Amino acid sequence: MLGAHPDDCDQDGGGTAILFAKMGHAVKFVSVTNGDAGHQTMKGTALAKRRFAEAQEAGKRFGVKYDVLDNHDGQLLPTLEVRLQVIKKIREWNADIVIAPRPNDYHPDHRYTGVLVQDAAYMVAVPNVAAEVPALTKNPVFLYFQDGFQRPNPFRSDIAIDISDVFAQKIHAMDAHTSQMYEWLPWIGHYLQEVPKDNAGREEWLSKSRSVKITSEARSSLEKWYGSEKAAQVKHAEAFEICEYGAQPDDEEKKRLFPMLGME
Numbered sequence: 001m002l003g004a005h006p007d008d009c010d011q012d013g014g015g016t017a018i019l020f021a022k023m024g025h026a027v028k029f030v031s032v033t034n035g036d037a038g039h040q041t042m043k044g045t046a047l048a049k050r051r052f053a054e055a056q057e058a059g060k061r062f063g064v065k066y067d068v069l070d071n072h073d074g075q076l077l078p079t080l081e082v083r084l085q086v087i088k089k090i091r092e093w094n095a096d097i098v099i100a101p102r103p104n105d106y107h108p109d110h111r112y113t114g115v116l117v118q119d120a121a122y123m124v125a126v127p128n129v130a131a132e133v134p135a136l137t138k139n140p141v142f143l144y145f146q147d148g149f150q151r152p153n154p155f156r157s158d159i160a161i162d163i164s165d166v167f168a169q170k171i172h173a174m175d176a177h178t179s180q181m182y183e184w185l186p187w188i189g190h191y192l193q194e195v196p197k198d199n200a201g202r203e204e205w206l207s208k209s210r211s212v213k214i215t216s217e218a219r220s221s222l223e224k225w226y227g228s229e230k231a232a233q234v235k236h237a238e239a240f241e242i243c244e245y246g247a248q249p250d251d252e253e254k255k256r257l258f259p260m261l262g263m264e
């Protein structure tokens with residue numbers, strides 16, 4: 001999973017990552033920027049270091065590897081240099097599945113992370129590009145994280161994963177991003193006064209404020225994959241859209257790639 005900032009994959013795909021990790025699959029989060037702009041009082045190298053440490057702790061709690069590329073936060077552009085970094089990360093991991101934001105987003109770093117991964121989606125298989133890392137012999141399946149943006153086209157829920165059983169673990173892992181969950185995001189969102197002071201209170205508050213409402217599209221997708229009875233009981237879910245540029249799985253292949261689908 002690739003995100004723009006060290007906490008993006010966590011929010012958008014963290015529950016799915018936990019489920020994969022619990023089944024013994026190797027999962028990596030890659031933050032394309034180092035997060036060195038995301039704070040109201042800290043900045044630069046000191047902030048990047050703090051966020052790297054938080055990402056490592058979150059990675060442990062999720063059960064995933066967490067890489068952070070050293071590009072400045074808030075200044076990401078879809079350059080050839082960063083595209084090659086992304087291609088190399090996908091190849092080195094020998095990824096079967098790659099998940100990234102859609103290129104429609106309010107935040108330019110999110111948007112360009114989406115573009116960078118789209119730009120890599122064919123090139124990972126081209127041996128003469130970034131030739132120092134062997135090209136993949138099969139193109140992975142690329143997917144997008146869920147978002148609510150409507151233009152130019154709304155998110156389509158192709159796959160929805162029931163993460164109810166691991167939601168508490170997801171929140172506990174996100175709690176590792178202290179600088180974001182309890183300082184920066186509440187500050188920029190004007191709700192800093194809501195943040196509890198004690199650790200237990202904080203995590204409980206986080207589980208309320210970070211819970212994502214299941215859209216009717218995601219609910220329909222859950223019904224497709226889990227059956228309507230089970231889908232009706234799902235409390236927390238993460239949905240993904242299949243990108244047109246990588247391998248195109250049929251439903252059997254989707255079940256193989258996401259073995260938690262339809263499992264009791």
Ligand SMILES: [Zn+2]
Nearest residue numbers: 004005008110
């Ligand atoms: Zn972000």
